[in-house]
Amino acid sequence: MAFCNRFGSLLRHSISQSSASKGQGSMGALLNSIRYMSSSKLFVGGLSYGTDDQSLKDAFASFGDVIEARVITDRDTGRSRGFGFVNFDSEECASSAMSAMDGQELHGRNIRVSFATERAPGPRGGSGGGGYGGGYRGDGGYGGGAGGRDGY
DSSP: OHHHHHHHHHHHHHHHHHHHTTTTTHHHHHHHHHHHHHSEEEEEESOOTTOOHHHHHHHHGGGSOEEEEEEEEOTTTOOEEEEEEEEESSHHHHHHHHHHHTTOEETTEEOEEEEOOOOOSSOOSSOSSOSTTOSBOSSSOBOOSSSSSSOO
16 A cells, blocks of 8 residues: 555656656656655664764665665754665665664664665654643643642
8 A cells, every 4th residue: 555655646746747847758757756666765773963964875875876865854953863764776785785784883873774664644743732731621621730720
C-alpha cells in the first residue's frame, strides 16, 4: 500500500511538473521519479551535531552514487536532531553502505545505519493537548492543576 501511495504521489508530482513546463521533458520527469522511487533510502542515527548534509554525503559517497543526503534539523533552532537519511541510486549500494557503516564512527560518534521505513500515515506525536493535565473537568471548566477550582 505504501508503495502504491508513493508511486501515485510521484506520478502526480511528475505530471504537475510537466504541465508547468508545458509538456517539455514530461517523459524525463516521469523517469526521474521512477528512478528516485526505486532507489534505496538509509536511516542514519546517532549523528554528531556537527554533521551537515555535505559531510554526510561525503561519508557515504564511496559506496555508490548518493542521490541525496539530508541531516534532519529542528525547525525552530536549526540545530541537527542527530539523525538523517541517505538515498542511493541502487539497493546494492545502499546495502553495502549499511553493512560497512553501521556501528562505525563518524565525527566522533558511533552511528546506526538501517534501511529507512515509510512513516505511518495519520497524526504524529503527542496527545494534542497542552501540559498540566488539561481537558474538560466535568464541572463546567477546562484546564488542569494550575490554579483552578479543582483544589490543587
